[in-house]
Amino acid sequence: METIKRRVDQILAFCCILLCGLLTVVVTWQVAARYLLNSPGAQSEELAKIMFVWLTLFSAALLFGEKGHMNIGLLCDSLPVRWNISLQVLTSVLILIFCLAILVVGGWDAVVRTMRQTNAAIPYLSTGQIYLALPICGVFSSFYCIYNIVTDLRRLAGVMSGDRPQQEG
Incomplete structure (x- = not known):
């Protein structure tokens, strides 16, 4: 699963770099x-x-895969490790439901x-x-939610069995 995640990271990073470069060219042309x-x-x-919206959404997904999304860890950090990990799993499940539904x-x-609606400025x-x-x-x-859930459940199983908890990577 780690190999798949790395590959997805590479694909999203490439898309973000490409969109950022193209966005720079388009905005430079607009100013000129x-x-x-x-x-x-x-x-x-x-x-x-349009490119800015796509770049924002793809970047958000990539950041989410790195667990770099915004969270307030005050409550989680004060809990014992197993409760902390359990809360992370619950949070990831709720976010997964949001991602799938919305x-x-x-x-x-x-x-x-809206597939048949044409854009006023770009008719094609x-x-x-x-x-x-x-x-x-x-x-x-x-995908990243599922990956995080699986990773956290493995960490939780290690904590429950008495192994030393691994730090998030």
Whole structure:
């Protein structure tokens, strides 16, 4: 499972780097067109917005895989190790439910409902194609939730059997 996670990390990191680079090029073109050519393009502005949303969602999924998401650990850190890990498992299960219900199922529903709507600024791009970032991000985040649950359950089993707890990596 660790090998699969590393591969998913690489794919998401590549997508984020690519999107960031393309976003930089598009925004630079937008600024140059506005000030040098006196002709700002609506397409480049809309494309920059879309790429920013995709970059944000993919980056959030990647950060989630590294357990770098925002949390308040005051309560968890004050609990014994086994309760701390149990609370992390519970939290990951709740987040998994959210990812599956809202991002994957709800996102896919939004994609299907808006697939025939064209974007006003970029007519060859449908709104559904833009919304496709939601279920994709949901699948990646769900994978990371499952990975975190399995990892934490293994740690919990080690703690329960008396082994020394491993630190989060």
